[in-house]
Amino acid sequence: MRLGVLDVGSNTVHLLVVDAHPGARPLPAHSHKADLRLAQLLDSDGAIGPEGVDRLVSVVREALQAAEDKGVEALLPFATSAVREARNADDVLARVREETGVELKVLTGAEEARLTFLAVRRWFGWSAGKLLVLDIGGGSLEIAYGMDEEPDAAVSLPLGAGRLTAGWLPADPPDPETVRTLRRHVRAQIARTVGEFSRFGAPDHVVATSKTFRQLARIAGAARSAEGLYVQRELKRQSLEAWVPRLAGMTAAERAELPGVSEGRAGQLVAGALVAEGAMDLFGVETLEICPWALREGVILRQLDQMPPA
Numbered sequence: 001m002r003l004g005v006l007d008v009g010s011n012t013v014h015l016l017v018v019d020a021h022p023g024a025r026p027l028p029a030h031s032h033k034a035d036l037r038l039a040q041l042l043d044s045d046g047a048i049g050p051e052g053v054d055r056l057v058s059v060v061r062e063a064l065q066a067a068e069d070k071g072v073e074a075l076l077p078f079a080t081s082a083v084r085e086a087r088n089a090d091d092v093l094a095r096v097r098e099e100t101g102v103e104l105k106v107l108t109g110a111e112e113a114r115l116t117f118l119a120v121r122r123w124f125g126w127s128a129g130k131l132l133v134l135d136i137g138g139g140s141l142e143i144a145y146g147m148d149e150e151p152d153a154a155v156s157l158p159l160g161a162g163r164l165t166a167g168w169l170p171a172d173p174p175d176p177e178t179v180r181t182l183r184r185h186v187r188a189q190i191a192r193t194v195g196e197f198s199r200f201g202a203p204d205h206v207v208a209t210s211k212t213f214r215q216l217a218r219i220a221g222a223a224r225s226a227e228g229l230y231v232q233r234e235l236k237r238q239s240l241e242a243w244v245p246r247l248a249g250m251t252a253a254e255r256a257e258l259p260g261v262s263e264g265r266a267g268q269l270v271a272g273a274l275v276a277e278g279a280m281d282l283f284g285v286e287t288l289e290i291c292p293w294a295l296r297e298g299v300i301l302r303q304l305d306q307m308p309p310a
Contacts, residue, residue, distance in 0.1 A: 002029065003303065004072035005296045006063055008056070008104060010039035010082035010138025010162050011211075011265070015063040016296045017070045022304045026297065032066040034059045035264050038082035039139045039162035047088040053095055060100045076299055078105045080112055081139030081160060109156020113142035115298030117151045120207050122301055123293045129204030132197065132283065135294060136212040136275050138162035138268070141190075143279070145197045152200055155193050159186055161212050161265075161272035172251050174270055179248050182271065187278045194282050206285045208235065209294035211265060212272035216240060217290050218260025225260070233290040237280045244273045 001021060007014045013034045020026035036059055041052035048056070060077075067075055083089055084106050097103055107115070116135045124131065133151075135142040139160035144151040168182045169175075208217075213235060218224065220239040223231045247255060248270050256266035280288065 001073045002071050003300055004067040004070070004075045005299050006060070006067070006075055006077040006102070006104075007296050007299075008036075008038070008060070008077070008079040008083060010080060010140075010160055011035065011037055011268075012138075013056070013059045013063060014296065015066055016300075017067065017072055018300055020300060020304055022307050026300050026304070030066070030070045032063055034062065037138070037162060038086075039160060040166040042082075042086060042166075045087055046085070048083075048086045048092050053092055056092065057096055057099050060096055060102055064100060064102065074303075075102070076303055077102050078107050078299060080107055080137060080295075081109065081156075081158075081163075084108070085139070085158075109140055109142065110154050112137075112140070112295055113144040113154035113156055114151055115302060116142055116209055116295045117144035117146065117154065117298070118149055118301055119293040119295070119298035120209065120291045121146075121149050122297075123291050124205065124207065130201070132203035132206045132285075133291075134206070134208045134213070134276075134279050134288070135210045136161055136208075136272050137210060137295075141275055141279070143193060143197070145200055145203060153196050155196065157189050157193065159189055159275050161268035161275065164271035164275070165268045169271055172267070174248060176248070179270065179274070183274050183278070186274050187282060190275075190278050190282050197283070206280075206283070206288040207291045208276070208288045209291050211262075212269070213276060213288075214290055215261050215265060215269060216243070216273055216276055219243060219258045222290065229292045234287050235276070235280075235290065236287050237277070237285060240273065240277050240280065244270075244277050247273050 015032040017030035018026040141159040144154040146152040217235040222233040252267040
């Protein structure tokens with residue numbers, strides 16, 4: 001059947017259309033994205049303002065039309081940290097439901113981490129052994145560890161690249177002292193969780209998902225996306241540590257000129273790099289592998305698992 005996953009994230013609203021059935025690999029058929037940046041549209045009280053809600057409703061309508069045009073039989077709509085943590089989340093969800101008919105399921109941070117872990121496990125397979133999975137989103141950082149399809153430990157931290165940029169790095173380029181202060185904050189947050197994972201022993205593979213990690217790997221020399229999903233891509237801590245101060249000294253426009261960095265994400269790349277560097281350092285990771293599957297694929301796989309075989 002043709003499934004559509006509607007992901008209302010902190011940075012984008014993304015409709016991913018796939019052809020799928022139980023027991024088979026989902027095949028991408030269409031992708032429809034709209035930059036919304038909900039994480040940056042919160043007011044001083046932590047609510048999504050009227051303009052943000054209007055834009056969200058409009059973007060969801062567009063995604064619904066795209067899903068209809070592509071013959072989607074079932075739509076799996078969900079929202080992550082920006083909606084989850086908004087003070088007026090219930091009102092926002094009700095407005096979307098009333099005006100579009102879409103019932104957004106709000107995932108918890110732990111659910112995000114578990115579903116992303118499921119996608120990574122299915123991509124790498126059982127032979128990959130124990131996995132440590134890192135995922136930097138717009139609003140949060142998810143960390144999960146395990147050797148089965150359900151992780152032994154999963155946490156979500158408020159360390160998303162969009163959230164940190166809006167709250168800590170408004171200047172362009174960012175103020176060096178503020179960058180140092182944010183670096184200390186990021187590492188203190190991550191350090192609190194390290195013990196929860198270290199008791200399980202060293203992972204066999206450390207894997208990263210998300211646009212932030214893919215962009216960091218690309219500017220550090222990884223293969224272009226045009227070379228295909230199955231090309232192995234890695235990010236080395238040594239390379240990342242060399243790039244962090246360079247990125248912090250650039251304007252967003254200068255970062256957008258780097259290979260693989262989109263104009264829309266260039267402004268968030270310094271915050272994302274600080275989180276990636278902190279996680280790799282505190283977890284003792286020298287090299288991590290980039291997985292092309294992440295949360296959306298995890299949602300699809302969980303849905304397929306719950307369907308009866310044809």
